[in-house]
Amino acid sequence: MLRLIHAAPAEPEAPRSQASVRYAQLKPDILAGKVRPGNKLKINDLAAQLGVSPGAVREALSRLVPEGFVISQDQRGFTVAPISIDDLLDLTRLRYDIEEIALRRSVAEGNHGWEAPVLATAHRLRRTPRIVDDAPNFDWLTQHELFHRALVNGAHSPRLLAWNVDRSRDVDAEHQALVDAALDRDADALAARISRRRQR
Template sequence: MDEVHQALYQALIDGQLEPGSKLKLTEIAGRFGVSAAVVREALSRLTEQGLVQSNPQRGFIVTPLSVADLLDLTKTRVLIETLALRESIRYGDLAWEGRVLATHHTLDRTPMLNGDCANPAWVQAHRMFHHRILDGSGVTRLSGIARDCGTVPSSTSSGRTARGGILTGTSSLSTGRSPSALSPGTRTAQRRH
């Protein structure tokens, strides 16, 4: 069941499943060679995570997204990430700062686009950068909540992309916050990401 849940979760986050589309138990079960009960359990977990909706008599659908949903999630993410980042700056040690700089170096040198599409390597580097800047907080639950807020399916109901689940230009490091609130290593990151 964990394998099915993880595969569906990744497909949702990567935007492979269109928001509002029906998720057919028998097709998914056949694809993974498991029973419909296993698929139903995986979809129930995804419902708890807000990525799937369960409709009585109609089954499961990919949660539709609107611009208002994305704006609300973005505001929540900025508030939570800002708090987590403050804690990381306050409590992060030299090793944490080195990891942040190394991850930023990777992000800085990875092209954002691959032709007209988001570059999967950049999406991963961007995600890792955000994870890394929050790792120094020492508050595991806060970092986990911030990560969950950054988990947004990469396509909206209008077909526009949110660049692989990361809402471009809306992260806590690109909100125009005063650089004085950041350590020297993250001031550079603020200017560029």
């Protein structure tokens, strides 16, 4: 049986929230190689391990299909997509390109209702440790994705975002700079800061 490293949440969540959290769990596991390319992803087994409904797991896996991480085949279920280093680099470049477009649209189209979630998610992210017991903290990964999603939601275009555990970076300062550029409605600065992340 496929084993994931995450514990089930302590409190029940709404189905869509469950799916979003499971998606945020499964994606880094696939990227980190904890779930190997070609492995079959058994919905009922994953649901039991994660303590959620099969429907939430199915929705999470379905979200990973168009991103190229999971393959869905009729009558055969879901498997982890075969992927190479070149594929990962291409996906990363594409994600940054899409994110830059969405950030510019958020600055142009976002109203005050867009700014509030940016501030709230940035605050939660700052208060969540990145590393716990010398390992990436799943709660931080979740908050990190929610923060970046809030940045692009002014354009209603949330996109795939990766996580980074490079301890030499001042990630809190990087995220605060993104918040400042967003609230200043400075699309060029926002895009430039995202571009710097791409080059690291």
